[in-house]
Amino acid sequence: EVQLVESGGGLVQPGGSLRLSCAASGFTFSSYSMNWVRQAPGKGLEWVSFISSISSTIYYADSVKGRFTISRDNAKNSLYLQMNSLRAEDTAVYYCAVVVGGYSDYWGQGTLVTVSS
Amino acid sequence: EIVLTQSPGTLSLSPGERATLSCRASQSVSSSYLAWYQQKPGQAPRLLIYGASSRATGIPDRFSGSGSGTDFTLTISRLEPEDFIVYYCQQYGSSPLFTFGPGTKVDI
Numbered sequence: 001e002v003q004l005v006e007s008g009g010g011l012v013q014p015g016g017s018l019r020l021s022c023a024a025s026g027f028t029f030s031s032y033s034m035n036w037v038r039q040a041p042g043k044g045l046e047w048v049s050f051i052s053s054i055s056s057t058i059y060y061a062d063s064v065k066g067r068f069t070i071s072r073d074n075a076k077n078s079l080y081l082q083m084n085s086l087r088a089e090d091t092a093v094y095y096c097a098v099v100v101g102g103y104s105d106y107w108g109q110g111t112l113v114t115v116s117s
Numbered sequence: 118e119i120v121l122t123q124s125p126g127t128l129s130l131s132p133g134e135r136a137t138l139s140c141r142a143s144q145s146v147s148s149s150y151l152a153w154y155q156q157k158p159g160q161a162p163r164l165l166i167y168g169a170s171s172r173a174t175g176i177p178d179r180f181s182g183s184g185s186g187t188d189f190t191l192t193i194s195r196l197e198p199e200d201f202i203v204y205y206c207q208q209y210g211s212s213p214l215f216t217f218g219p220g221t222k223v224d225i
Contacts, residue, residue, distance in 0.1 A: 035215065037162075045154075045162060045205055047215035059214045095161055102209030103152035105173060107161035 002026040002106045009111030022079040022096030030074035033099040038092035086115045119211040121218035129224045136193040140206030150209040
């Protein structure tokens with residue numbers, strides 16, 4: 001069974017940093033590209049970042065470019081999102097998701113990031 | 118930059134009725150890279166349709182997708198009580214790499 005478990009969310013002050021993790025199991029993690037997608041409270045889905053299976057291709061949404069860094073450790077079956085210079089508008093539930101052919105059939109349960117003083 | 122627009126924002130229907138949800142792109146999207154998701158409150162999105170018209174694993178056949186170019190449609194042939202939630206379309210490939218529509222809420 002495919003499982004994606006996010007962790008690392010919490011309350012952080014504006015300008016602070018946080019590192020999210022996504023632990024993957026039940027599939028060959030190293031063979032799949034991954035996304036981070038977020039959802040602000042009461043709002044829609046927003047794509048954040050993409051990383052290919054061997055980290056050779058990385059993309060970011062303009063809203064996080066230069067502040068967030070996506071990475072993965074295939075030996076540990078883990079995906080990461082380093083978030084720096086956090087702003088109030090980064091407050092959201094952050095989901096990791098497996099990417100296959102441009103869509104995501106598997107998602108984690110999400111981790112909440114709250115940026116507030 | 119590609120923008121996806123979904124209409125209507127809210128669709129008020131009754132169980133057993135047919136629902137037609139629209140997703141319009143600001144520029145042409147490859148049909149291979151248009152997907153639909155549903156999302157229940159407090160849960161992660163669930164893939165319904167990929168490649169514009171292919172049902173994901175385990176999705177009932179009352180859900181169908183169609184369309185090409187800039188206009189895509191998700192149809193729910195007969196609404197069940199569990200279908201009254203939010204639906205998103207998503208494209209892949211155009212800048213930005215992934216884009217979600219704002220969502221359509223199907224209301225009783």
